[in-house]
Amino acid sequence: MRCSRCGADEVIPRVRVAERGDDNFxxxxxxxxxxxxxxxFFKRPQxxxxxxxxxxxxxYTELYVDAPGALYTAYLQTDSTTTVSAMxxxxxxxxxxxxxxxxxxxxxxxxAFVEQLLERDRPPKALPKGP
Known part of the structure; x- marks a missing residue:
């Protein structure tokens, strides 16, 4: 993979793009x-x-999205009406x-199904030993 700006082959692919929120995460x-x-309400975001x-x-840095097809499909589904009535x-x-x-x-x-599986796979409780 080569840099589209300088042609170097020192390109780092798939770098995480992160921000730090108010909670410092x-x-x-x-x-x-x-x-x-x-x-x-219910803007139906993708x-x-x-x-x-x-x-x-x-x-040089290029940005990419992980799911471009899903974004484009959402774009095609965009409701472009200027107003939406209350009804x-x-x-x-x-x-x-x-x-x-x-x-x-x-x-x-x-x-409920997963809980049943976990309950079934759980070992039975041992009875207390008597005196």
């Missing part, structure tokens, strides 16, 4: 496409982490809530 920098940018390619000779927003909110409840139910079923 590091977070991966992301880009975001909002499918419904004009909505008050996010992707940024990574960098850095030239060790000249310092439309309410209906979309109800739909999103219903979807979330369905997903929550599915996750609860999976969790």
């Amino acid at each position: 590091r977070y991966d920098l992301q880009v975001e496409i909002q499918r419904r940018p004009n909505a008050v 996010r992707a982490d940024l990574t960098a390619r850095v030239c060790g000779a000249c310092g 439309e927003e309410l209906e979309r909110t109800r739909e999103a809530l219903a979807d979330s409840q369905i997903r929550l139910g599915e996750l609860e079923e999976k969790l």
Whole structure:
């Protein structure tokens, strides 16, 4: 791999791009496409982490996203209407809530299944030894 600026082959691929938050933890920098940018709630964002390619000779840096296809799909789904009526927003909110409840139910079923597996694999408790 060569640097697209100076041609050197001292390129570091997939460097983490991080920022330090208010809580002093590091977070991966992301880009975001909002499918419904004009909505008050439930903007339906699609996010992707940024990574960098850095030239060790000249310092030139290029940024890349991990999931460009998902971002582009979200971009194509963008609702470009300038305003959303309160009734439309309410209906979309109800739909999103219903979807979330369905997903929550599915996750609860999976969790119950995993708990059953863990319980089954747990060794039986030993009986206390008598005097």
